[in-house]
Amino acid sequence: MTVTVITLLKRRPDMSPDAFRAYYETSHRVIGEQVLAGYATRYVRRFLTPMDGIDQPFDCDVVTEIDFPDVATRDACFAALGDPDTLAMIVADEEQLFDRSRIRTFSVEDSASVLPAVGAAAG
Secondary structure: OOEEEEEEEEEEOOOOOOHHHHHHHHHHHHHHHHHHHOOEEEEEEEEOOOOOOOOOOOOEEEEEEEEEHHHHHHHHHHHHHHHHHHHHHHHHHHHOOEHHEEEEEEEEEOOOOOOOOOOOOOO
8 A cells, every 4th residue: 555745845935946946856856865765666746836826925836745655664764764864964955945944744645536538528
């Protein structure tokens, strides 16, 4: 049973969206891959652009999705992330990128609807 964790992340207020994405993909992503290796089966970054074009103060800029094969592996990963040296490395990089006061992490439970095929007549 796959276990998914999502994290909502907001860039530092002095960073542009483009600078944020560039730094995330060239630096923070690499750290993520390093610390998640051996635990996670998927690490996806979903960069968000407001559909109305307005960047609100409580918006997040990216949603990360991390899949683990099971709860035990997820828990082992988060325990390993708490190692003082690992945690210090992560925090130091996060401070270059995120408004750390607004980081929120969630465990996900899916509930999916079955929809008719696109183009099918509504009944």
